[in-house]
Amino acid sequence: MIIVEEVQNETQKKKFLEFPAQLYQRDKNYIRPRNQDIEEIFDPEKNKSFEDGECTRFLFKNKQNETVGKVAVFISGLYEQKQPTGGIGFFDCINDQQTADFIFDHCKMWLQQRGMEAMDGPINFGERDKFWGLLTEGFAEPLFGMNYNFPYYKELFENYGFKMYFEQLCFSRPIFADVSRIFTLMHTKHSRNPAISARPMKKNDLPKFAKDFTEIYNQAWAAHGEGKRLEEAKVLKMFKTMKPIINEHISWFVYENEKPIAMWMNLPDVNQWFKYLNGRFGIVEKLKFLWIKQFTKNEKMVGLVFGVVPEWQKKGIDGYMIWEGTQHLRKHTDFKTTELQWIGDFNPKMIKIAESLDTTVTRKLATYRFLFDRDQEFERHPIL
The missing domain is CATH 3.40.630.30 (Gcn5-related N-acetyltransferase (GNAT))
Known part of the structure; x- marks a missing residue:
């Protein structure tokens, strides 16, 4: 049995911030984001996405009242896609497919109730320059504003049925x-x-x-x-x-x-x-x-x-x-090193520029998409 709590009070907000630190406490590469950088995303006075969008955070607990997952789910008028598409982000979960499936199902239902036909994730409720994408290669210390996650997250997403909408490439070179x-x-x-x-x-x-x-x-x-x-x-x-x-x-x-x-x-x-x-x-x-x-x-x-x-x-x-x-x-x-923030695989011109700077790909992230109509043909991000 999994208990769902909508994040509303200060105790729940604190748990939303603290859960990843508990989950990654033995991971030497994890760097905890600043609380204020996350909380500002969920503050209607500081995030313009609330002007024509909606966002809710959830905690998920087991029968022992232990937190086993968290997520933010949202819709934004600024996020224009081929079909009405919502987003999920700030996803963290124990290594358990059933728990992850429960979280994804909950997000799907929330979005369907608001007329959405697909969900992308993990993405940010706002600009792409922060907290966007799932790390799939290059599990080193994340740059400021960059998502970091366990390798097993890839299986949680893909086993549920998410498909890669586009891949995000990060380029680096020694000084x-x-x-x-x-x-x-x-x-x-x-x-x-x-x-x-x-x-x-x-x-x-x-x-x-x-x-x-x-x-x-x-x-x-x-x-x-x-x-x-x-x-x-x-x-x-x-x-x-x-x-x-x-x-x-x-x-x-x-x-x-x-x-x-x-x-x-x-x-x-x-x-x-x-x-x-x-x-x-x-x-x-x-x-x-x-x-x-x-x-x-x-x-x-x-x-x-x-x-x-x-x-x-x-x-x-x-x-x-x-x-x-x-x-x-x-x-x-x-x-000693310089790294270019992620460049989408849909942008070959920018990739060519990055490669011309004598860089190599040192990490990859993925933006996934899940279509609610499982018979609908899946299309990747168009090439620019």
Whole structure:
């Protein structure tokens, strides 16, 4: 017998946050997410998905009143698919197929009652940049905002009948690995051009770099696949939010005279610091974080965005920028690896760019789909 509890009070919210830490307590690679990063997703005042969506969290307990699973189930007007599709996320479960099937059945019924015809998971009730996908390969310490799970979760999903809607690829490379000869050749070539210069991002000039970032991004990515145009004011706000963790040696811009033509944006993987805080970030933890950040080496950085304006694409300016930045950060930082956040297998152009940066696939995640009509033909995510 499994008891279902809707998460409503503070005790249940705490259990929702604490259950994964109990489940993974012997897993050396597990890093507990900050409580506030999860709770903000379920706060209608902070998550715009509530404006035209609905989300409920559930706990599942056995007859001994022990928690054996949890999940969030939701619908969002922003999540447009071929058929009405809901989502499930923040799924955790003991290694028991019957328990998992009970949770999935419960989510299916909840979504059917709201007119849905399919459910995707594990996904986020919001943007794709956090808590999206099921880890299937590369069970190493997760990056900040990245899902982590036991290998047996794959069987729980697939045995129930979920099928892979798309695969998410993460690319990585050692900082001190050999750099492609074409990169060094392009660096030599463009270094001879006095109009071309590369500059690292500086905290004391965020408005300028926000403007340059917006200009490059909107030219390079806005019309690419599912890209969206960015507003300079929102970019500046984002940069100001990131300011405490910005490392001035690892994000680079390239200019033709004073015109921004390329960018390579990176941040330290803050999980390398947050892993010591056990999910909390109160006053004590903030002070501890500052101490850890000051005295603990962070050897992993995360690639956020890479872009070149159209008129400079396929001219080697990317190689110039990468080698210029790499030479600098090798001297001035402790970073040993860089990892690009996930790229969908439906985006071959972006995959090709990642591969051109001398990277290799180091982990994979899966976004699964379950069609309620089992006779309906299953289709994977269309190629962009």
